[in-house]
Amino acid sequence: MIYLDYQATTPLAPEAREAMLRWLGDDGFANPHSPHRPGRAAAAAMEVAREQVAALLPPGGRVIFTSGATEALNLAILGCGVKRIAVSAIEHAAVLDTARFADPACAVLPVSGAGLVDAGTPIPEGTGLVAVMQVNNEIGTVQPVEALTDAAHAAGALFLCDVVQAAGKLPPPANADMIAISAHKLHGPKGIGALWVRDGLSLAPLIHGGGQEQGLRSGTLSPALCAGFGAAAALCIKLRETDAQHVKSLWTLARSLFPGWTLNGDADQRWRGNLNIRREGLDVARLMSDCRNIAFSAGSACASGSGRPSHVLRALGLSDREAKTAIRLGFGRYTRAEELERAAAAISVAADGAL
Template structure:
């Protein structure tokens, strides 16, 4: 069976061969527990600390502000729950956006169920928050604002630095879900207090992420135990941490190259589609490696079934698996439900040309049947 062309980079990315090579010693010979007081443990701990510094460097932060987690979802849970349930927390409201990932929205709703107040601010038709509406939602009861950097379904980039300024003006902390943005766009001047990231969106392994926490930000511990990671107890995997650190270092070196490659493939794909389509979301403030394409009068579910030669999706991986409609597109007035297509470092021109031809043929065929 021929495997479809992989165009679902927003769901996950292939493991970079250099990342795999860096991980392998820690999967085999160097198996020591990084928290053990002997040479095997010291070696593993040193490798983890190098990785911590590599992640921190891509944030323009000090290494001690980065804690490793099991992924972005865990990091988001720690940030939101950690702030809202911190001892002495007197502010009881959380503010977030309607287009956030489900790990933010579901965590926020859980916090609401235990007594926190929740405000969800809408977005404009292009998927970007109206800063005036956000400012109007602020108040002296807001403890935390959470906003995604790069949207996982549309690629739209939120003005996180401006959102952070709005939060800080109200005396609130600012959290950013940067799972889709870390390693792709500059994260050194966002002005946030907390930031969540993951490895597998930047050609690293699944199962590891990190939380950046500005010095002085108090959080309730996520996991109690041996006290590792200052509130996230548990034995760290040196291999996974090294994988994230190496992926971050490579991403930093290649950021301009990868961005230029993504933009060239964006132009190639959209230029090669020869039927009417609509890009859902802003055309300029975005990551050009993700596009959500709607085709007028073509049912997205039928289109998805008609392009089996392409590994694409109808939204986020978690929503697609459950069959839920996209809450992101629902929040964007005038959007046309369609397909999420993503490409990256290892995508070729030939693959994009094939994708454009397959999408064109399928959309034409389905449109003619609907006529």
């Protein structure tokens, strides 16, 4: 199997797996919220992990561990207590659905045909929270989040940024008020994420019953998951330059391997580990059936199987028919060039038969 679905999840780093093992064995299973020595040891490991994750994020804030980015985004949107919300048209469902739940009249900020939010887009009067992701999970476009944060603040609103696809790869917006992050998108374990909250900003908890995580998230934390998250974050910092160079070389190769396909999203303002392309008349369902030894996507993993055209591609101005002819290839740290070449050859042959 050739794995090309890095936007859905990334392979667990061996270093993260190793960091988790101690806290899964006979000497590390204690409850980190217990006062005895094993419990204090587990708690200390979690605090080391918290510092490692915090190193990916701006100074002047605190890291709150959650079950993942979806919970972190829910905590941010529902916990900040604002009534008027504005989000970009290409946000992940974790933002779009939660924002519409909190504010049924939620304002939607449009994107260009290249998949970018204009930093000069007017923010509706009375907006209390603006949410725009840093890197889009479907098409990889990088948004001008620092400029958008300034615009939100000028309008009297808080700014929330989903950095799930950018964390460990790009610097986060230093002026944001809240930032959501997920471990399994940066070679850490599934089941854990975090919300970074700027100092001085208060949130109301969503989960009650003990207040273990700084009073904002009740429930027993997993030292193993925290340790794996922390180790993965530390590795991202260590390998940031080499990872970026590797992805850049893979992107250049990938672009040469799909002549005649149309790129979705801006060619320059993007994370190059995401290649979203379309081909007129393509039957994507048949293509994926014919390429069962390649793991790739026809959209975001959370929307797979829905049968609906991508809301992201529709926001770019594509018709439903055009949106259904797109595929997404995601690659990164552990992808080999020869794997990409073999996958591209197989996809191209299958695509010819799926037209």
